[in-house]
Amino acid sequence: MLSATMLARTALSRGITAQHLCKNVTLYMNELTATGSGSPTTKPLMLMLPWLGSRPQAVDKYCEIYFRTGFDVIVVESEVKDFLWPRWGLDRGKTLLDLLLSDRFMSRPLLVHAFSIGGYTFAQLLVHMSHDQEKYQEFANRIKGQVYDSLVVGSLEQMATGLGKTVFPRFETLIKQISLLYFTIFKTQTVDHFNSSIDVFWNNPVRAPALMFFCENDVMSHAQTVEKLIDYWKKHGMDVSVKKWEDSTHAAHLRRYRKMSGVRFCQVFNGRRCTTSPERNQRLRWEEALSFFGKEEDR
Numbered sequence: 169m170l171s172a173t174m175l176a177r178t179a180l181s182r183g184i185t186a187q188h189l190c191k192n193v194t195l196y197m198n199e200l201t202a203t204g205s206g207s208p209t210t211k212p213l214m215l216m217l218p219w220l221g222s223r224p225q226a227v228d229k230y231c232e233i234y235f236r237t238g239f240d241v242i243v244v245e246s247e248v249k250d251f252l253w254p255r256w257g258l259d260r261g262k263t264l265l266d267l268l269l270s271d272r273f274m275s276r277p278l279l280v281h282a283f284s285i286g287g288y289t290f291a292q293l294l295v296h297m298s299h300d301q302e303k304y305q306e307f308a309n310r311i312k313g314q315v316y317d318s319l320v321v322g323s324l325e326q327m328a329t330g331l332g333k334t335v336f337p338r339f340e341t342l343i344k345q346i347s348l349l350y351f352t353i354f355k356t357q358t359v360d361h362f363n364s365s366i367d368v369f370w371n372n373p374v375r376a377p378a379l380m381f382f383c384e385n386d387v388m389s390h391a392q393t394v395e396k397l398i399d400y401w402k403k404h405g406m407d408v409s410v411k412k413w414e415d416s417t418h419a420a421h422l423r424r425y426r427k428m429s430g431v432r433f434c435q436v437f438n439g440r441r442c443t444t445s446p447e448r449n450q451r452l453r454w455e456e457a458l459s460f461f462g463k464e465e466d467r
Contacts, residue, residue, distance in 0.1 A: 183199045190263065210277070227243060246288070261292025308373050314376055326390055
């Protein structure tokens, strides 16, 4: 039976149906657009990993972007316990990987969109892939694009700050201090695993074009570290598109600056500059979809 949250999302658009696949994983099937070949097994699939504590109404708007551009969407919600005890997060990563390799999805091209701590959730999937890259190479090739919005990167203190801001904002300072103490006591089970996951993420086994959104005033996403990651990926042959703002909001760049975001989406997903594309309306489709966020700031 669908939960209230799922029912709310199901009502996003006519022609969208929802199916609960496993804990915190929901498939939203878009029946509004047909695939070019007429086969649902080749229809593109968006793997969306929202930020911690995301509200259904906010995630709905991001889903709408992809519904209107022809995708089905799998939403994978993160839990704080998977971050606080990474072994559980690693188990969830394996469950998700097995799901995407199942007969139902194994032939479908994928796009990944990870917000904030959703990048950590995706990194757990990458850890399993890194253990046997030959086995998972075909899966890696299915991923045609990856979007990272407000990655939680930087120092351990910034990770603790992120927990305070998202779990109990009213007690942010207290949660931050408790988190730092917890990470110190359980260093082997937490910090050491974080470092291993970060190393895998930097040496990402997925080589598809990447799109990075970040800003300089985000206390949970260290801009200089993000820039170092981008430079590292570029030096190792990855095609990385970037949009950085001096002032923006964590995991809300698309809402604040939707027109610029639409151009970047077009560049990555079309695999070329949209100004040279014979199908200019593709960019307009992205911009129209992004209009669901309302009025943007002109920057």
